[in-house]
Amino acid sequence: MEDTFAHPELRTPENLVYKRTELLVDRPLSYCPGCGHGVVHRMLMEVVEEIGGRSKTIGISPVGCSVLAYDFLNVDMLGAAHGRAPALATAIKRLWPNRFVFTYQGDGDLAAIGTAETIHVCNRGENFTIIFINNGIYGMTGGQMAPTTLPGMRSSTSPYGRNTQIMGNPLKITELIARLPGTYYVTRQSVHTPAAVRKTKKALKKAFECQNLGKGISFVEVVSNCNSGWKMSPVQANKWMEENMFPFYPPGDIKVDGELVPVKETEKSEVVK
Amino acid sequence: MGELRLMKGNEAVAEAAIRAGCDGYFGYPITPQSEVLEYLMAEKPYETTGMVVLQAESELGAVNMLYGGAGTGKMVMTSSSSPGISLMQEGISYMAGAELPSLLVNIVRGGPGLGTIQPSQADYFQAVKGGGHGDYHMIVLAPASVQEMADFVKIGFDAAFRYRTPVMILSDGAIGQMMEKVVLPDPIPRRTEEEIIAQCPWAATGRLPGREHIIITSLCLDPAGQEKLNLRLQAKYREIEENEVRFEAIRCEDAEYLFIAFGLSARICQKATDIARANGVRVGLFRPVTLFPFPKKQLYELGQRVKGMLVVEMNAGQMIEDVRLSVGCHLPIEHYGRFGGIIPTPDEVVRILEQKIINR
Numbered sequence: 001m002e003d004t005f006a007h008p009e010l011r012t013p014e015n016l017v018y019k020r021t022e023l024l025v026d027r028p029l030s031y032c033p034g035c036g037h038g039v040v041h042r043m044l045m046e047v048v049e050e051i052g053g054r055s056k057t058i059g060i061s062p063v064g065c066s067v068l069a070y071d072f073l074n075v076d077m078l079g080a081a082h083g084r085a086p087a088l089a090t091a092i093k094r095l096w097p098n099r100f101v102f103t104y105q106g107d108g109d110l111a112a113i114g115t116a117e118t119i120h121v122c123n124r125g126e127n128f129t130i131i132f133i134n135n136g137i138y139g140m141t142g143g144q145m146a147p148t149t150l151p152g153m154r155s156s157t158s159p160y161g162r163n164t165q166i167m168g169n170p171l172k173i174t175e176l177i178a179r180l181p182g183t184y185y186v187t188r189q190s191v192h193t194p195a196a197v198r199k200t201k202k203a204l205k206k207a208f209e210c211q212n213l214g215k216g217i218s219f220v221e222v223v224s225n226c227n228s229g230w231k232m233s234p235v236q237a238n239k240w241m242e243e244n245m246f247p248f249y250p251p252g253d254i255k256v257d258g259e260l261v262p263v264k265e266t267e268k269s270e271v272v273k
Numbered sequence: 274m275g276e277l278r279l280m281k282g283n284e285a286v287a288e289a290a291i292r293a294g295c296d297g298y299f300g301y302p303i304t305p306q307s308e309v310l311e312y313l314m315a316e317k318p319y320e321t322t323g324m325v326v327l328q329a330e331s332e333l334g335a336v337n338m339l340y341g342g343a344g345t346g347k348m349v350m351t352s353s354s355s356p357g358i359s360l361m362q363e364g365i366s367y368m369a370g371a372e373l374p375s376l377l378v379n380i381v382r383g384g385p386g387l388g389t390i391q392p393s394q395a396d397y398f399q400a401v402k403g404g405g406h407g408d409y410h411m412i413v414l415a416p417a418s419v420q421e422m423a424d425f426v427k428i429g430f431d432a433a434f435r436y437r438t439p440v441m442i443l444s445d446g447a448i449g450q451m452m453e454k455v456v457l458p459d460p461i462p463r464r465t466e467e468e469i470i471a472q473c474p475w476a477a478t479g480r481l482p483g484r485e486h487i488i489i490t491s492l493c494l495d496p497a498g499q500e501k502l503n504l505r506l507q508a509k510y511r512e513i514e515e516n517e518v519r520f521e522a523i524r525c526e527d528a529e530y531l532f533i534a535f536g537l538s539a540r541i542c543q544k545a546t547d548i549a550r551a552n553g554v555r556v557g558l559f560r561p562v563t564l565f566p567f568p569k570k571q572l573y574e575l576g577q578r579v580k581g582m583l584v585v586e587m588n589a590g591q592m593i594e595d596v597r598l599s600v601g602c603h604l605p606i607e608h609y610g611r612f613g614g615i616i617p618t619p620d621e622v623v624r625i626l627e628q629k630i631i632n633r
Binding site: 054055056057058060067068070071073074075076077078079080081084087088089090091092094095096099116117119120 | 296297299325327329330331333334335337338339340341342344345347349363364367371466477478479480481482486487488489490491492
């Protein structure tokens with residue numbers, strides 16, 4: 001890309017406060033402005049760089065908005081069929097046990113069409129990391145209802161709001177897989193504030209470090225917005241997410257070191273419901 | 274060299290995979306092929322050669338494990354039977370599109386639907402004409418004995434890696450289940466990680482310093498790019514048609530009439546050929562061993578010399594379409610098929626040859 005910076009003389013080592021990791025390809029992202037994918041991509045690649053995983057990491061992108069994640073993540077990548085990323089990762093981690101392996105999946109990919117693969121890798125205790133971006137909607141195909149769409153939430157296939165009597169209930173798959181013996185670290189994060197971004201990065205790093213322990217799946221859900229699909233501005237979408245998504249999908253650790261984290265009394269009704 | 278054993282066809286496939294240096298087997302139980310997975314689990318090659326063996330949650334899981342392993346340059350295989358192979362079509366199409374080497378074994382049973390667990394050859398169209406979506410082919414090998422079940426594993430893997438394509442061994446429930454003597458090849462060690470990285474520079478094995486990252490995908494949204502990919506695939510299939518045709522011609526030199534059959538039907542027709550010859554009729558058997566690529570030229574040439582052909586298949590008439598396309602319309606080419614797990618007898622096909630071709 002053309003360098004349009006007006007004062008290149010200011011670009012000196014002592015002025016350097018932030019540098020894009022070399023593991024993020026230098027090209028415009030295909031995501032909508034305001035989308036959380038770009039931030040998660042950056043955190044993910046910074047973690048891979050920091051753990052020295054550049055030549056030892058194999059990633060799998062899904063079908064969905066992040067189908068082209070392999071164009072931005074500068075590590076070896078495979079594009080899976082819709083929902084099947086965990087099956088690919090199973091084979092790759094077993095065939096290359098000394099590699100870091102991750103899947104990067106959206107809610108439709110992971111919690112609808114790929115539910116069987118998700119449940120079974122979490123139950124077998126495969127040793128890779130699942131990064132789960134949950135924005136409660138199918139973004140790429142134009143805003144249809146997802147398995148995680150909230151009750152009453154509008155989408156192009158629930159235009160009057162999700163009627164759970166007709167369309168069924170949203171699936172809290174993260175709580176579900178946390179109860180399986182093959183998951184070791186399960187957490188839910190977000191990337192809507194700088195503090196949340198830092199916590200997400202920490203969670204990703206812990207997830208990758210778990211792969212070396214051989215104790216099962218490390219699973220990082222990122223509750224994210226989809227301002228295009230939700231038909232809001234990015235700022236409105238983040239506010240709506242805090243007010244509506246977080247009560248249903250509360251951020252925080254769900255399982256740490258193989259042990260379920262006790263649910264806070266205030267959240268119990270929502271989580272267990 | 275080699276080792277003589279009495280084995281089921283399914284067991285021979287499994288043992289041959291271990292001996293071929295296979296890196297991973299991913300499968301799901303289904304009759305009549307479950308012995309492949311059972312044999313591997315009993316043999317525990319993960320303790321000897323280091324070969325991964327995993328029972329997947331479904332055939333969908335298994336075929337996508339194959340896709341993952343193949344995308345990293347590993348030598349991977351699966352096996353199933355017809356309904357399970359139908360479920361795998363998505364993954365096969367993706368592997369064809371992403372140009373990944375893998376081996377799939379179909380121990381065919383009668384269909385459609387849940388059908389029966391008895392042997393059939395009704396998956397010819399699915400294996401040879403596509404099965405999954407998009408313009409692609411697999412190399413399809415049709416064994417007619419337990420020996421060939423073992424031999425075709427190595428041949429299949431070699432072709433898969435030479436052309437970076439999925440390869441299918443299209444067998445059936447009878448050959449999978451029957452026991453015959455088989456000479457097993459000497460074991461070949463699995464390739465080391467360094468060898469895989471050197472031999473498969475296209476594979477996603479981890480981005481080494483000094484090279485771009487590898488992307489394994491069948492997606493190309495740009496129409497011009499997608500057409501280019503398709504043209505490359507088609508060029509590869511023409512190369513396969515040029516170099517990989519396998520067939521067996523039995524007593525064809527002086528034959529006036531021919532049986533055309535593959536796999537188990539060819540075993541029946543070989544006996545039928547002997548019976549017909551004993552009756553004084555000069556009959557031969559032509560057996561396509563590769564169903565794709567199909568031995569078109571050889572059949573065309575035979576079609577210039579013989580008076581008629583009977584295509585015998587355990588289906589309603591599938592390979593006969595390729596026989597007719599290869600030979601033309603200037604001589605009678607008829608079909609005889611049994612379905613639902615019924616295996617025709619040699620006397621039966623001789624009688625049909627007389628009725629439909631010789632005395633027509």
